[in-house]
Amino acid sequence: xxxxxxxxxxxxxxxxxxxxxxxxxxxxxxxxxxxxxxxxxxxxxxxxxxxxxxxxxxxxxxxxxxxxxxxxxxxxxxxxxxxxxxxxxxxxxxxxxxxxxxxxxxxxxxxxxxxxxxxxxxxxxxxxxxxxxxxxxxxxxxxxxxxxxxxxxxxxxxxxxxxxxxxxxxxxxxxxxxxxxxxxxxxxxxxxxxxxxxxxxxxxxxxxxxxxxxxxxxxxxxxxxxxxxxxxxxxxxxxxxxxxxxxxxxxxxxxxx
Numbered sequence: 001x002x003x004x005x006x007x008x009x010x011x012x013x014x015x016x017x018x019x020x021x022x023x024x025x026x027x028x029x030x031x032x033x034x035x036x037x038x039x040x041x042x043x044x045x046x047x048x049x050x051x052x053x054x055x056x057x058x059x060x061x062x063x064x065x066x067x068x069x070x071x072x073x074x075x076x077x078x079x080x081x082x083x084x085x086x087x088x089x090x091x092x093x094x095x096x097x098x099x100x101x102x103x104x105x106x107x108x109x110x111x112x113x114x115x116x117x118x119x120x121x122x123x124x125x126x127x128x129x130x131x132x133x134x135x136x137x138x139x140x141x142x143x144x145x146x147x148x149x150x151x152x153x154x155x156x157x158x159x160x161x162x163x164x165x166x167x168x169x170x171x172x173x174x175x176x177x178x179x180x181x182x183x184x185x186x187x188x189x190x191x192x193x194x195x196x197x198x199x200x201x202x203x204x205x206x207x208x209x210x211x212x213x214x215x216x217x218x219x220x221x222x223x224x225x226x227x228x229x230x231x232x233x234x235x236x237x238x239x240x241x242x243x244x245x246x247x248x249x250x251x252x253x254x255x256x257x
Contacts, residue, residue: 009229010034010035010036011030011035011036011084011085011227011229012035012036012037012038012076012080012082012083012084013030013035013036013037013038013083013084013085013086013087013227014037014038014040014072014073014076014083014085014086014087014124015027015030015037015038015039015040015087015089016040016041016061016063016069016072016086016087016088016089016090016116016120017040017041017042017061017088017089017090017091018037018039018040018041018047018050018058018089019039019041019042019043019046019047019050020041020089020090020091020188020190021186021187021188021189021190021216022089022138022183022186022188022216022219022220022223023041023087023089024046024050024216025216025217025219025220026087026089026219026220026223026224027039027050027054027056028053028054029217029220029221029224030224030227031054031056033224036056036080037054037056038056038057038058038059038075038076038079038080038083039051039054039056039057039058039059040058040059040060040061040072041058041060041061042060042061042062042063044060047060057076057079059072059075063090063111063112063115063116063119064108064111064112069116069119069120069123070119070122070123072123073086073120073123073124073126073127074123074127077127082130082131083124083127083128083133084128084133084134084227084229085128085133085134085135085136085227086120086123086124086128086133086134086135086136087135087136087223087227088116088117088120088135088136088137088138089138089223090112090113090116090117090138091112091113091138091190092108092109092112092113092153092190093153093190093191094109094152094153095149095150095153096149096151096152097148097149097151098151098152101151101152105152106152109152109153109156110152110155110156110159112156113153113156113157113159113160114156114157114159114160114163117137117138117159117160117163118163120135120137121135121137121163121167121178124176125167125170125171125174125176128171128174128175128176129171129174129176131175132174132175132176132177133175133176133177134176134177134178134179134226134227134232135167135176135177135178135179136178136179136180136181136223136226136227137160137163137164137178137179137180137181138157138160138180138181138182138183138219139157139158139160139161139164139180139181139182139238140153140154140157140182140183141182141183141184141185141240141242141245141246142154142157143157143158143160143161143182144158144161144182144238144240144246144247145245145246145247147207157182160180161180161182161238164178164179164180164236164237164238165236168235168236169236172235172236177226177232177234177235178235178236179226179234179235179236179237179238179239180237180238180239181219181222181223181226181238181239181241182238182239182240182241182242182246183214183219183240183241183242184207184208184213184214184240184241184242184243184244184245184246185204185207185208185213185214185245186213186214186215186216186218186219187213187214187215187216188216201213206250206252207245207250208242208243208244208245208250209243209244209245209248209249209250209251210243210244211243211250211252212243213243214241214242214243218241219241222239222241226239
């Protein structure tokens with residue numbers, strides 16, 4: 001199949017974490033582009049509304065329940081005759097220094113952010129191995145630059161980067177591409193306390209070289225690009241969609257020599 005044919009073919013894609021800000025934005029983009037989407041998320045009401053809006057099959061998902069991701073992907077395979085890609089938009093935020101982070105909090109951060117990513121790769125590899133495809137995971141700018149009080153989430157998201165690189169190597173021979181997106185601070189309900197007030201937004205924005213926070217649509221756009229068959233020579237990459245947070249020192253923090 002040439003790239004022109006691949007680019008015009010409708011894909012069948014599984015969106016884990018479809019009820020979140022990025023996941024719902026991505027689902028709408030993909031459906032609007034003519035693709036079939038299978039939605040999975042933990043918020044039943046939001047999931048039902050999104051499923052009805054997009055006329056897309058959906059399944060409630062609790063990532064803390066063992067085997068839930070594999071069952072979800074298998075259900076998608078039973079609904080459609082094939083799967084072209086799987087995206088894991090599942091995530092959480094915990095902003096605490098290590099000495100104030102409890103064992104249960106640590107375990108949950110790892111389960112939601114890292115274990116779910118591992119289970120996504122493991123389950124997707126079983127179904128994509130028949131014809132190849134794309135897996136996209138979500139890391140974070142916090143995994144690439146030191147940010148205070150991010151120890152747990154930074155460790156989990158750094159693990160996602162390592163997983164991405166190793167899985168890309170493991171499955172390249174089977175035509176499976178594995179990439180990750182590492183956002184900066186994106187406006188969502190999950191991060192609301194970091195930008196809801198004018199003072200909080202100003203402080204959070206100042207950490208980014210572009211001096212503004214991200215929107216879910218901007219992250220979804222990069223994920224959509226990674227899923228596109230025309231970009232099938234891209235694997236093992238981590239794309240920062242972060243306003244420069246992980247790599248660029250804001251001008252306001254630079255001192256003249």
